[in-house]
Every structure is written in C-alpha cells, then in structure tokens.
Amino acid sequence: MTLTRRVFLKWSAAxxxxxxxxxxxxxxxxxxxxxxxxxxxxxxxxxLAEAVLPAELGAAxxxxxxxxxxxxxxxxxxxxxxxxxYGSDRIGHTAPSPVARWTQQLADLxxxxxxxxxxxxxxxxxxxxxxxxxxxxxPLQRGTRVPGVAGAPHVALALLAHFLDSPAATNxxxxxxxDPRQCRPLxxxxxxxxxxxxxxxxxxxx
Amino acid sequence: MSARxxxxxxxxxxxxxxxxAMVAAKLAEERNASIVVVEAGDxxxxxxxxxxxxxxxxxxxxxPWPDDHVEPYYANxxxxxxxxxxxLAMHWGGVTPRFAPEDFxxxxxxxxxxxxxxxxxxxxxxxxxxxxxLGVSGEQGPRDVDPRGNPFPMPPLPLTYxxxxxxxxxxxxxxxxxxxxSAKTSVPYHGRGACCRNDTCFPICPVGAKYSPDQTWxxxxxxxxVEMHVRTIVRKLVVDGPGxxxxxxxxxxxxxxxxxxxxxxxxxVVAGGYVWSAHLLLNSRGGRFPDGLANRGGLVGKYLxxxxxxxxxxxxxxxxxxxxxxxxxxxxKQFMRRPAGDKYVRHDLRVWESAVGxxxxxxxDGGKLLLGDALLKDWRSRLGRATARVRAYYDIIPARxxxxxxxxxxxxxxxxxxxxxxxxxxPVSRDLRGYTEDSIRALFERMARAGNGRIIRSGVDNFxxxxxxxxxxxxxxxxxxxxxxxxxFDHENLFVVGAATAxxxxxxxxxxxxxxxxxxxxxxxxRAFPKRA
Numbered sequence: 106m107t108l109t110r111r112v113f114l115k116w117s118a119a120x121x122x123x124x125x126x127x128x129x130x131x132x133x134x135x136x137x138x139x140x141x142x143x144x145x146x147x148x149x150x151x152x153l154a155e156a157v158l159p160a161e162l163g164a165a166x167x168x169x170x171x172x173x174x175x176x177x178x179x180x181x182x183x184x185x186x187x188x189x190x191y192g193s194d195r196i197g198h199t200a201p202s203p204v205a206r207w208t209q210q211l212a213d214l215x216x217x218x219x220x221x222x223x224x225x226x227x228x229x230x231x232x233x234x235x236x237x238x239x240x241x242x243x244p245l246q247r248g249t250r251v252p253g254v255a256g257a258p259h260v261a262l263a264l265l266a267h268f269l270d271s272p273a274a275t276n277x278x279x280x281x282x283x284d285p286r287q288c289r290p291l292x293x294x295x296x297x298x299x300x301x302x303x304x305x306x307x308x309x310x311x
Numbered sequence: 312m313s314a315r316x317x318x319x320x321x322x323x324x325x326x327x328x329x330x331x332a333m334v335a336a337k338l339a340e341e342r343n344a345s346i347v348v349v350e351a352g353d354x355x356x357x358x359x360x361x362x363x364x365x366x367x368x369x370x371x372x373x374x375p376w377p378d379d380h381v382e383p384y385y386a387n388x389x390x391x392x393x394x395x396x397x398x399l400a401m402h403w404g405g406v407t408p409r410f411a412p413e414d415f416x417x418x419x420x421x422x423x424x425x426x427x428x429x430x431x432x433x434x435x436x437x438x439x440x441x442x443x444x445l446g447v448s449g450e451q452g453p454r455d456v457d458p459r460g461n462p463f464p465m466p467p468l469p470l471t472y473x474x475x476x477x478x479x480x481x482x483x484x485x486x487x488x489x490x491x492x493s494a495k496t497s498v499p500y501h502g503r504g505a506c507c508r509n510d511t512c513f514p515i516c517p518v519g520a521k522y523s524p525d526q527t528w529x530x531x532x533x534x535x536x537v538e539m540h541v542r543t544i545v546r547k548l549v550v551d552g553p554g555x556x557x558x559x560x561x562x563x564x565x566x567x568x569x570x571x572x573x574x575x576x577x578x579x580v581v582a583g584g585y586v587w588s589a590h591l592l593l594n595s596r597g598g599r600f601p602d603g604l605a606n607r608g609g610l611v612g613k614y615l616x617x618x619x620x621x622x623x624x625x626x627x628x629x630x631x632x633x634x635x636x637x638x639x640x641x642x643x644k645q646f647m648r649r650p651a652g653d654k655y656v657r658h659d660l661r662v663w664e665s666a667v668g669x670x671x672x673x674x675x676d677g678g679k680l681l682l683g684d685a686l687l688k689d690w691r692s693r694l695g696r697a698t699a700r701v702r703a704y705y706d707i708i709p710a711r712x713x714x715x716x717x718x719x720x721x722x723x724x725x726x727x728x729x730x731x732x733x734x735x736x737x738p739v740s741r742d743l744r745g746y747t748e749d750s751i752r753a754l755f756e757r758m759a760r761a762g763n764g765r766i767i768r769s770g771v772d773n774f775x776x777x778x779x780x781x782x783x784x785x786x787x788x789x790x791x792x793x794x795x796x797x798x799x800f801d802h803e804n805l806f807v808v809g810a811a812t813a814x815x816x817x818x819x820x821x822x823x824x825x826x827x828x829x830x831x832x833x834x835x836x837x838r839a840f841p842k843r844a
Contacts, residue, residue, distance in 0.1 A: 159687040179368055185367075188402075188514055189392045192774040194385040196392065199371055234402040235682055243680050249672040255371070262673070265682070267669045275634050278671070278690045285634030286369065288507040288518070291497065294471040298632050 126229045144208045147303045150264060152227040153211070156234035157265045162277065177254065177267055178204060200255055207260035214241060214261075276301055314570040318540065320347035321840060323576035324558055325545045325591065326550075327352075328398025329350070329822060330809025330829035331582035332527040333444060337833040339536040346537045349562060349574060351544040352395035353378045355525065361484070362517040363817060365509070375515040375745060376401055381544070381565075383723060384476060386586055386730040390778050396541060397524035398584065400822065402514035404638065405494040405521040407447050407823040409438050411647040412458065414537040414817040417708070423655050423739045424708040427814045428784050428795040434827050435460045441826035442492075445522040449492030456644040465497045466517060468506065471635040473664035477699050478641055480627060484761035488641035495524040495822075512638045540574075542566060546727055547595040548579060548604055550802065557604075557805045578839060581782075581807045582829070585615060588811035589715045589781035590730045605799035605807070608788040612715035615734055615774045616816035617775025621658075621751040622702035624667045627764040631697035633666035646703070646754075647818060656747045658705035658753070659819045665700040668767055669693060698767065701758065703751045706818040707775065708737035715781050734775045777821040779813035797832030804839075808832045 147168070153170040160172065163174035181204070187197040209224075217237050226234060236262045245258040254270070257263035269273050272284050281298035321344035324331050335346055355376055356364060362373035379401065380392035393399040412431035439461040442449070450467035451457065467490035470478060474490075495506045495516075506520035518533045519526065531537040542565040549559040560574040581588045589612040593603040603611050618835040641662040649657050671690040673681055681689050713735040717728040736744065748771055759766050785791015788800040793812075797806040808829040813821070 146538045157682045159684050161684065161687060180367075180370065182367075182371060182373060185371060185373045186369060186377065187372045188376075189380065191390055191776075192388065192772075194387060194389050194392060196380070199373065239680050242682075246673055246680065251671055251673055261682075262633070265673075265686075272634075274671070278687065279632055279694060281632055283608060283632050283634040286510050288509055291469060291506050291508055294508060294636050295469050295475060297472050297636065 129209055145175060145178045145204060145260075147171050149211065150175055152229075152234060153214070153238070153261055154264060155231050156238050157261050159191075159277065160231075162273075166273065166277075169272065170273065171273065174264050174267045178207075181255070193281065203255055203257070203260075203263070207263065210241070210260045214238065217241065314567075315573060316570055317573045317575060318347055318538075319575045320345040320538070321576060322346045322578045322580060322836065323574045324348045324580045324582055324665070325560060326398070326408035326584065326587065326811070327349065327396050327524065327528065327539065328582060328584060329400035329403075329524050330584075330825050331580075332397070332524040333441065333826050334580055334582060334808055334833040334836065335531060335537050335830040336444065336527050337830055338837050338840070339425060339531055342837045342840040343843055344837070347574060347576065348537055348539040349543050349545055349560065350396050350539060350541045351384065351565075352381055352393075352541070354396045354541055355379060358519050358525070360513055361519075365511055365515045365517045368514060369511070383721065383729060384544075384587075384734045386718075386732045388455055388732050388734075388774065389586060390774075390776070394587075396528060396539070401523050401525070403822060404513040404565055404820075405446060405472070405516070405525075406640075406820040407449070407492050407494050408440070408458075408590075408642060408644070408659070408819040409492075409827075410817040410819060410821070410824050411456065411644055411657075411711040413648060414706075414815060417655075417706075417815065421649060421655050424737065425790070425814055428786050428791070429831075430457070433795075434831065436823075437827040437831040438823065439503045440830050444527070444830075445494040445823070445826065446496055446503060447492050447494050447823070448490075448497035448506075450490040452489050452642075452644055453487065453520075455652075456648055458542050463492065465500055467830065468495060468497050468636075468639055470641070471639065471664070471775055473631045473633070473635050473697075474639065474641055474662075476629050476631060476697075477662050477664065480629070480699070480762040481641065481643075481758065483837065484758040486643055486660065486709060486758065487645060488643045488660070491640045491642040491661065492823075493639070496520045500761055508636045510634075510637055520623050540564070544725075545574070545591060546723075546725060547597075548591065548597075548805070549639045550598075550600065550604065554803045555801060557802055568724070578804045578806065578836060580836060581805070581811075582809055583811070585778045585781050585810045586715060586730055586732070588807050590717075592782065592807075593717050593730060594727050605782070605792050605801045607789070607801050608785075608792070610785075610788075610790075610792050612781050613711050613713070613781045614814070615715060615732065615775075615778060616707070616709040616780040616813060617734065618704040618707055618816050618818050619775060619777040620702050620704045620772050621748050621755075621769065622700065623752070623755045623769035623770070624665060624767040625699045625701060625755065625759045625762070625764050626668060626767050627697050627759075627762045629697040629762075630695065631664055632666050633669060633698075635664065637664055637666075639663075644819075646731055654743060654746060655708075656705065656743065656750050656819050658703040658747075658751055660701065660703050663700040663702075665698040667700065671695075682841060699764075701755055703754070704776065704818040704820075705747050706740075707816065709739045709780060709815065710735040713780070714759075734778075775816070779810040779816050779821060779825065782811040784809040784812045785814075795836035797828070798835060806832060808836075 327350040367373040379395040415427040448465040449463035596603040718731040782792040
C-alpha cells in the first residue's frame with residue numbers, strides 16, 4: 106500500500122479525534138512498535154471491539170481478537186495474487202486496502218459520539234458505543250450474511266467478521282474446544298471436543 | 312541466428328506433476344538410466360515457508376503457491392492454472408479412491424462407452440504401488456465393491472466424532488460408508504509426521520502430512536538421480552530416422568528466450584496431463600505429420616473425460632461440532648455398481664460435516680441487526696441441529712468430440728497456438744443426464760428422510776472434475792493414441808503417461824488411478840534400460 110502524506114495526515118487527524126488525545130508526531134512512532142496502519146492499531150480499535158464483540162469473550166479475549174484484527178490490517182497486501190480457483194482461468198487479486206475508508210469511519214463514529222453524548226467515542230459507555238455502531242452499520246449491512254473482512258462495508262463489521270472467522274469464535278459459540286484449523290492430535294478426533302468454561306475468554310486455543 | 316544448447320539423457324520426461332514424479336522415481340530406483348525432467352514452470356516455496364503461506368491464504372486469500380502459472384499457458388475452462396514443479400498436486404486435496412472394476416469394461420458390462428485395454432486386476436498391483444509411494448491411509452471397504460490385492464500401507468484416518476454420527480445416519484438409509492482413503496498420514500510414514508488436522512489439505516498442508524510431488528522430487532534432485540530444468544517450455548518434438556523415433560524435444564528457457572534448448576534422449580515421456588500432453592503432440596505438427604505426432608488415428612486431443620457432481624446440504628437433528636476435521640469424509644462405492652437392468656447411472660457418494668446454515672449471522676429473522684452478545688445468543692440458538700454435506704460424482708461417457716484443439720487466435724510469445732477445450736457428453740450420457748441427476752437427488756432426499764432431516768439446498772457443478780483423456784489408451788491407432796503401456800502407436804520411443812491416457816473418468820477422484828497408470832507405464836519405459844544392481 107502506498108502511504109501518501111495526504112493519506113497519512115488524514116489518518117493522524119482521525120486517530121487524534123478518536124482518542125481525544127493530543128496529536129502525536131507522525132514521524133515518531135513508538136519505539137518497538139510493530140509495523141501497522143496508523144490509526145487502526147489495537148489502541149484505536151479497542152473501544153470499537155468492546156462494542157461489537159460478545160462480552161462473554163472477557164477482556165483478555167477481546168484484547169486478543171483486537172490485536173489479531175490489527176495485525177490483519179497491518180499485513181494487508183494490496184493487489185496480491187489470490188489462489189486461482191478450480192475450473193477457471195481467472196487470476197484474481199486482493200482489493201485495494203480498506204484502511205483509509207475504515208479510518209474515516211472511526212472518525213465518523215467519534216463525531217457521532219461527540220454529537221450525541223458530548224464526549225469521544227472511546228469515553229462513551231459500551232452500550233452507548235454499541236448503539237452508535239448499530240446506527241452507523243444498519244444502513245450499510247445488507248441481509249444476514251457476515252461479509253468478508255476486506256469487503257466489509259464498515260470497520261465495525263470487518264472487526265466482527267475477522268473474529269467470527271477465528272477458532273476462538275467457533276469455540277465460544279459451541280462452548281467446546283473444537284479449535285478449527287489448528288494443529289490437533291489426529292487420535293483425538295473421534296472424541297467429542299472438550300467443554301470450555303463459560304466466561305473463560307472462549308478458551309481459544311491458539 | 313539463435314544460440315543452441317543441447318542436453319542429452321536416456322530418458323527425457325516433459326512435465327513434473329504427480330505422474331511424472333511417479334515415473335521418475337520408479338526409473339531412478341530400478342534402472343540405470345540418466346533422467347532429465349523439463350518443467351515449464353517454477354519451483355515452489357520450500358516447506359519451511361508453508362505455514363506462513365497458509366496463514367496468508369487464510370487471512371487474505373493470497374495464493375500459497377506464488378508464480379505457479381505461466382502466461383499465456385491456459386485454456387478456457389481449464390481445471391487449474393497450475394504449471395509449476397509438482398503441478399496441480401502441490402495443492403490437491405489428497406483424496407485417493409480407486410476406480411471400480413466396472414470402469415474398465417463399461418462396454419462389455421453395460422453396452423456403453425469403451426472398454427479399457429487393461430482390467431482392474433491388471434492395475435491392482437500398480438494401485439498398491441501408488442498407495443505406497445503416495446502414503447495412503449485407508450479403510451478396506453466391502454470387498455465386493457472395493458477389491459484389492461494388498462492392504463493399505465497405513466491405517467485409515469480415524470472417523471471424527473462428527474463422521475461417526477453421520478455414518479450412523481447413512482446406515483439408516485442403508486448406505487454403508489467408510490473412511491475416505493487419502494494420501495495423508497494417519498501415522499508417521501517415511502519421514503512424514505502424522506496428520507494433525509490443520510484441515511487445509513486443499514490448498515496447502517503446512518506440515519507435509521499430505522503427499523505432494525516435491526516429496527519425490529527433492530530427494531531425486533538432491534541425489535542427482537534426476538536433472539530438472541525448470542522455467543523451460545518444450546515447444547515441439549522432432550521426429551527423424553527409421554521407426555519415426557523422436558530425436559529431440561525443442562524448448563525455450565524463459566529467462567533466455569533467444570536460446571534454443573534441444574533435449575536429446577533415447578526415450579521421451581510426455582507427462583503434461585490432460586491439456587498439455589495433447590497440446591504438445593498437436594503443436595509438433597509438420598513435415599510428414601501435418602496433424603501432429605502420434606495422431607495417425609486422429610485421436611490426439613479427443614475423448615476428454617471427467618465427471619460432474621450433484622451435491623446437497625442436509626439439515627439433521629444431530630449435535631455436531633463442525634471443524635473437527637472438515638476435509639475428511641465418508642465414502643461409499645455401492646452406487647458405482649449399476650444394478651442389472653437399470654439405466655447406466657453410476658456414481659460415488661461422499662458425506663462431510665458442514666457448518667452451512669450454522670454460521671453466525673448479522674440479522675435475526677425479524678431483520679434486527681445483531682452485534683455482540685445478541686449475535687452470540689442468536690448463533691447458539693441455531694447450533695442444536697447439524698448439517699451434512701453430501702456429494703455424488705457421476706460417470707459421463709465422453710464423446711469423441713469432447714476435445715482439445717489448437718486456438719490460432721491465442722498464441723504464446725513464440726507463436727505457438729494455445730489450447731481450447733470443449734467437453735461433450737456421449738449421446739448416452741447426454742440423454743441420461745436429467746435422469747441421473749434426478750436419481751441422485753432422490754437418494755439425497757431418501758437419506759434426509761431416514762434421518763428425519765431435510766435438504767437445505769442442492770446443486771450441480773456444471774464442469775467436469777478430475778479431467779483426463781486427450782491421448783487415451785487403445786488397442787491400436789484406430790482406438791487410441793497409446794497402447795496399454797503408454798507407448799504411442801506411431802513412435803516407438805514416445806510415451807504418454809498418466810491422466811491423458813485414461814479412457815474414461817469414472818465417478819471418483821482420479822489422481823490415484825493416474826499414478827497407478829503412470830507406474831504401470833514406467834515398467835514398460837524402464838525395459839529399455841538395464842536394471843540397477
């Protein structure tokens with residue numbers, strides 16, 4: 106992804122508004138920070154995650170899901186070649202990065218929070234944040250199907266979709282340590298997956 | 312004047328897919344022969360990168376096999392663009408049933424199609440050899456429909472908790488199912504660790520528990536038993552002298568396009584699958600062979616074959632846990648035997664666990680948006696029932712005009728026409744298509760009823776899967792391009808191996824059969840060379 110100065114400044118402004126904090130120097134990222142999309146790291150996404158992810162995940166589970174989504178954003182490849190499908194001669198590529206659009210949506214949520222509650226989005230209660238997200242997302246979400254992460258029409262849905270595609274989400278829903286697509290002993294496959302304790306952060310085996 | 316480089320060997324294998332790997336390994340082990348392999352595509356990433364590539368595929372859909380295709384080498388409707396070291400089997404699903412005995416004699420038994428020039432019994436030892444080389448885990452099915460001379464080299468992949476319940480469900484409909492044979496390790500095997508259910512066999516197994524041809528090529532290349540030339544496109548074969556022998560394969564190395572590379576060998580083996588084998592023979596036209604090589608009977612490119620499928624999702628009153636091992640399935644071969652007197656309908660049947668219909672959703676039945684705990688509550692409310700995925704491949708008799716032709720409108724940078732594909736059913740299969748698909752849907756409905764379930768949805772994939780043919784075996788040049796050992800009728804030192812030589816496509820995954828054919832063909836190829844001590 107090409108990061109132009111104009112885009113970067115737009116992100117920077119949005120982040121500052123989101124956090125309600127003084128703007129940091131664009132040229133001085135925190136020491137030791139992982140490469141990431143400015144404005145869409147765990148710190149900025151955390152308040153949104155609390156609003157859209159199940160509370161039953163617990164703080165640790167929400168933090169983990171948030172970190173994984175931030176890592177997904179940071180690693181997003183523009184125009185990377187997709188796996189070519191069977192029965193087709195088509196070669197596809199990933200779509201342009203949604204980061205700029207999502208960053209703007211965070212800023213829009215913040216503006217809505219200030220208008221409705223007189224404070225930044227991150228300072229609102231979780232139920233206030235959930236209502237703000239629902240109001241923003243409702244007109245954009247068509248039908249019942251969870252969208253693909255990159256194609257999600259709103260960053261809140263992208264975050265939710267990313268979580269729902271994870272082993273932790275499956276485990277949480279079934280309340281069993283199924284751990285899809287994780288390396289697991291073959292010999293255990295005839296057994297019913299072990300129960301996980303409700304409220305244990307989904308018991309998400311990683 | 313272009314530069315010319317000559318590479319000499321005893322055996323020149325064109326293509327490096329799974330059947331080429333079988334031939335090369337067998338010759339290297341059993342014969343004193345120098346072996347050169349020519350591959351148009353690139354090497355693929357080594358296994359230490361597969362876990363990372365798998366993650367990027369899961370995260371972004373990014374291909375785990377970068378640069379595994381070559382422009383403009385494709386055809387309309389081609390099954391896969393793969394053109395690389397290892398070929399399509401670098402990302403196959405690793406499913407390895409055998410064909411049924413009936414597949415080899417449909418004309419004799421049922422009056423349709425064409426008998427193969429070999430029987431199931433002829434191929435049985437080579438099936439076993441293929442199972443050993445690929446490392447197949449399997450369960451013996453009922454011997455009357457699943458005969459075999461030797462046991463599987465590994466015990467079956469265990470039935471998951473989900474598949475055990477689904478097996479019981481199928482039994483209620485009098486369908487006997489068992490663990491699908493797969494080229495995946497149920498126990499450590501020849502340096503490969505046991506499968507640990509990463510469950511992304513297609514498109515990539517991150518631990519090498521699934522067989523892929525690099526497992527054969529890497530040691531052969533490291534020990535210099537095989538010399539492989541990658542990024543090198545064979546454009547045509549050259550005939551000269553008595554016996555219409557092939558004297559050279561003329562190629563271009565993609566990094567040095569001005570240089571002609573001439574591969575000279577005693578024996579040439581074309582292992583380009585159902586597209587590129589016939590394509591090379593047709594493109595080698597000229598002089599006394601205006602219609603291409605090995606084409607005296609006009610059959611090169613003809614009788615492309617495969618099978619379509621009917622599939623459905625069945626809602627059942629069971630508690631399953633999708634994700635235990637989704638790519639593993641149950642299988643039965645009981646419908647691959649046509650009941651006496653019935654119409655010619657033959658199909659396999661497989662059953663998988665599925666999460667279809669059990670996914671989280673963003674709106675409830677009233678259209679209300681769901682987030683957070685509300686979403687989770689709604690999701691859990693729909694997990695008390697289960698979904699089974701069922702699919703049947705059905706046999707199609709190919710028409711002669713089911714064919715690959717050269718498309719002069721689309722050419723390579725060197726002016727060679729690219730292939731065009733047109734699959735066509737024989738009139739017998741064309742006329743039976745509706746009846747066949749209705750029969751399979753009726754079976755699905757019977758199974759659903761037996762489990763107090765219902766069909767959620769069903770459909771037909773319109774393309775022909777596991778394609779093969781184009782250089783089929785026959786008894787002479789009027790019925791085939793090659794004999795039962797893969798030797799072309801027209802050129803004594805030219806062989807075609809694997810998928811291209813299949814007479815029909817059966818109604819089951821075909822890769823194991825292609826490998827067994829290639830190993831049988833390798834026996835004959837090897838006879839021209841002394842045995843290794």
